[in-house]
Amino acid sequence: DPYRLDPVRSPLLIPCCEKPFNAEPPAEILTDIFYTPNHAFFVRNHLPVPCVKTEKYALQLELPGQKTCLKYEELRKMPKKSVTATTMCAGNRRNEMIKVKPVKGLNWKAAAISNAKWSGPSLDDVLKKFKVDIDKVNSNYIVFEGMDKQPDGSPYGASIPIEIARSLKDVIIIAYEMNGAIIPRDHGYPVRVMIPGVVGARQVKWLNRIYFSSEESTSHWQRNDYKGFNPSVDWDNVNFDKSVSITELPVTSAICEPVEGTDLEKDSETVTVKGYAYSGGGRGIIRVDVSADGGKTWTEANLKPNGQTPYTSYAWTLWEVDLSLPQDADETTLVAKAVDISYNVQPDSVEGIWNLRGVLNNAWHKVNVTRGK
Numbered sequence: 001d002p003y004r005l006d007p008v009r010s011p012l013l014i015p016c017c018e019k020p021f022n023a024e025p026p027a028e029i030l031t032d033i034f035y036t037p038n039h040a041f042f043v044r045n046h047l048p049v050p051c052v053k054t055e056k057y058a059l060q061l062e063l064p065g066q067k068t069c070l071k072y073e074e075l076r077k078m079p080k081k082s083v084t085a086t087t088m089c090a091g092n093r094r095n096e097m098i099k100v101k102p103v104k105g106l107n108w109k110a111a112a113i114s115n116a117k118w119s120g121p122s123l124d125d126v127l128k129k130f131k132v133d134i135d136k137v138n139s140n141y142i143v144f145e146g147m148d149k150q151p152d153g154s155p156y157g158a159s160i161p162i163e164i165a166r167s168l169k170d171v172i173i174i175a176y177e178m179n180g181a182i183i184p185r186d187h188g189y190p191v192r193v194m195i196p197g198v199v200g201a202r203q204v205k206w207l208n209r210i211y212f213s214s215e216e217s218t219s220h221w222q223r224n225d226y227k228g229f230n231p232s233v234d235w236d237n238v239n240f241d242k243s244v245s246i247t248e249l250p251v252t253s254a255i256c257e258p259v260e261g262t263d264l265e266k267d268s269e270t271v272t273v274k275g276y277a278y279s280g281g282g283r284g285i286i287r288v289d290v291s292a293d294g295g296k297t298w299t300e301a302n303l304k305p306n307g308q309t310p311y312t313s314y315a316w317t318l319w320e321v322d323l324s325l326p327q328d329a330d331e332t333t334l335v336a337k338a339v340d341i342s343y344n345v346q347p348d349s350v351e352g353i354w355n356l357r358g359v360l361n362n363a364w365h366k367v368n369v370t371r372g373k
């Protein structure tokens with residue numbers, strides 16, 4: 001069993017796959033704390049968790065004109081910087097897409113998302129240590145490789161366009177700490193690259209190697225996964241080469257409390273609704289509209305400040321609102337939709353954004369509740 005050396009996990013996590021391990025926390029606990037506790041942070045592994053000894057660890061750097069490396073202790077001695085960023089899997093809320101038409105992928109509910117503070121040297125400081133100025137590097141992509149390997153020996157890998165790496169060079173962190181603690185094994189021990197504002201799939205765990213390239217990472221997850229398609233594309237006519245890799249995620253939000261199927265007190269006139277909202281590329285959330293009548297009327301939620309600026313908002317926005325319940329029915333649908341700083345909005349239904357991989361579901365989030373049933 002290649003998974004026999006995987007770490008022990010918190011019983012709080014609800015697995016959607018055991019081997020490789022994939023699990024999300026109960027949605028209700030997400031919105032209580034801005035920084036998701038490490039033991040409750042969702043886990044998305046594609047392969048067995050590598051066993052790494054820090055004494056032996058060295059980050060391989062293939063820089064223009066030089067091949068070098070940075071030992072764990074050397075990384076720790078560099079100026080320590082931090083970034084608070086949300087990690088979300090592109091497959092978050094796939095379970096709603098599956099209800100429209102079957103898709104391939106893990107059956108995530110709405111909690112394949114978490115938020116943490118990551119610390120370590122910045123990418124720019126690491127490159128500058130070797131006299132490399134990323135603004136002058138002549139390549140199209142920066143590529144990150146993990147230490148987790150497929151049976152054929154090829155590692156997990158991802159890349160981002162060099163323009164994004166340039167604009168984020170001070171906030172991309174070669175992290176050895178997560179929320180002030182050593183990164184847990186499931187989240188990339190000992191070193192992970194945290195690229196704020198990009199999809200989880202590019203935030204490579206168990207970071208082994210960084211290099212520049214004229215083309216994207218050749219890994220399966222960059223080339224043949226984590227891409228969107230039009231709803232009529234099926235497995236017979238899909239062409240992964242013709243679709244763009246997901247880098248930044250679209251605006252989204254979800255209701256975490258109450259949970260689906262909650263039976264409220266018979267005489268309740270109001271309900272407190274809590275959730276999260278997030279958009280990719282650092283685009284902050286400016287509004288979350290919430291409805292207690294299936295989307296006929298809307299109330300603006302109170303947004304909790306996330307301490308970030310509107311165009312560099314890498315963390316999620318938690319929100320809360322008290323809504324009046326329609327008094328003429330004993331069941332209703334709560335709905336949430338968010339708006340980001342670019343006035344991007346969420347589509348009202350899953351149908352129009354359905355795709356065969358079940359990624360990028362940012363439709364209005366709906367939760368059905370009853371009263372005194």
Ligand code: MTE
Nearest residue numbers: 042043044046089146156200201203204205
């Ligand atoms: N990095 C490596 N090396 N191997 C992986 O399987 N999974 C990616 C990304 N980084 C992965 C990886 C995906 S798809 C996601 S959504 C995030 O890690 C999940 O991060 P988490 O497990 O810390 O929540």
Ligand code: MO
Nearest residue numbers: 089090200201
């Ligand atoms: Mo993911």
